Amino acid sequence: MFGVLAGRAGALALMVLAGVFTARAAEAPVLKASYAATGVVSSVPYGWVDFCRRYAGECDHGQLPPREITLSAAAFKAIDRINKWVNKTIVPITDWDHWQVVDQWDYPLDGKGDCEDFAxxxxRLLIELGFPRQALLMTVVKDTRDEGHAILTVKTDHGEFVLDNLSDQIKPWNATPYHFVKRQSQTDENVWLQIGPPTTEPAIVSR
Structure with missing residues (x-):
């Protein structure tokens, strides 16, 4: 399944790149948003630590300068395509049903996963397309049921947006129904920062 998924992802990347190179540079991006205020250093989710242990080389990039994405029409189109393709392709399943564990962060190599696997x-796909990892930040929130959920924050020159497995629409971070808890630092992906006022952190992320 991994070979099939990787091949389909590669084909998608070629389509996305074609769209990037043919889009008119003068077109304005569709959305604008504000920026989330990050605070003090927070705890690192166990799922991220375990993911880094199992995927050698994925999390050892050290200190990096902060960067953001220039949200041209072409860049927005590429991000939108990736978001929709992953949401359509990956079958949602809980970690318990998938792995018989409460919380496991992983790439959905068998075509199945939950929220953090989608993110x-x-x-990964956006990094492979050339977008800076410092602008693609794993983020933990609480959903409308006060349960843990993971999304991907995309930091751009037009504000911060989220990619969510529960929606195909790219939304400004503050236009979601979520209570933001913490996310990766732009300068070190293994450092996580509090977002907004302190809150009780969810034990797991699972949707």
Whole structure:
């Protein structure tokens, strides 16, 4: 399944790149948003630590200068395509049903996963397309049921947007129904920062 998924992802990347190179540079991006205020250093989710242990080389990039994405029409189109393709392609399943564990962050190599797996896969594909990892930030929130959920924050020169497995629409971070808890630092992906006022952190992310 991994070979099939990787091949389909590669084909998608070629389509996305074609769209990037043929889009008119003068077109304005569709959306604008504000920026989330990050605070003090927070705890690192166990799922991220375990993911980094199992995927050698994925999390050892050290200190990096902060960067953001220039949200041209072409860049927005590429991000939108990745978001929709992953949401359509990956079958949602809980970690318990998938792995018989409460919380496991992973790439959906067998075509199945839950929220953080969707976000990790989108992050990987966007990095492979050339977007800076410092602008693609794994983020933990609480959903409308006060349960843990993971999304991908995309930091751009037009504000911050989220890619969510529960929606095909790219939304400004503050236009979601979520309570933001913490996310990766732009300068070190293994440092996580509090977002907004302190809150009780969810034990797991699972949707």
């Amino acid at each position: 990790l896969f989108k992050r």
